[in-house]
Amino acid sequence: MSSFEPHLIAGLTVGTIATGIFSVDQYPDWNATLMLPFLGGLCGALTPDMDIKSHSSMFMYLLYAIGATYLFFSGEPFWGFLLLLYSIIPQFFSHRGFIHSGVFGIISSLGIFAASYYNFNNLSLCITIATGYFFGFLSHILLDEA
Numbered sequence: 001m002s003s004f005e006p007h008l009i010a011g012l013t014v015g016t017i018a019t020g021i022f023s024v025d026q027y028p029d030w031n032a033t034l035m036l037p038f039l040g041g042l043c044g045a046l047t048p049d050m051d052i053k054s055h056s057s058m059f060m061y062l063l064y065a066i067g068a069t070y071l072f073f074s075g076e077p078f079w080g081f082l083l084l085l086y087s088i089i090p091q092f093f094s095h096r097g098f099i100h101s102g103v104f105g106i107i108s109s110l111g112i113f114a115a116s117y118y119n120f121n122n123l124s125l126c127i128t129i130a131t132g133y134f135f136g137f138l139s140h141i142l143l144d145e146a
């Protein structure tokens, strides 16, 4: 059982590695793009604990609120709505149940890949985001087992 700080540090580490891998591969000219793999790793590490009231869930709901607000005001209300809908899914499951399973990790990684590919149309970027998210998710599961 692990607390917020180890999950946050693992997510930051995985996100930084994913960002480094992507930046070596792509040298993106838009610096904000570098934040996306970083956020992927961070979100993967903090998402599983959204099934309980925790620091991780408060942090993630803040990120979802910022993301959904941005999407609503940038002309993408459908994606903003999907983001909000996705954010409430963990509330329907018990703690350390389905949201902490490998099946959810794979499904949510594929969903993040599909959503990011739809929005950015950059295969390398989207694979890096989804892979970063998945390894962040795995770090959470491993830290919970330790």
Ligand SMILES: [Zn+2]
Pocket (backbone or CB within 6 Å): 048, 049, 100, 140, 144
């Ligand atoms: Zn957990």
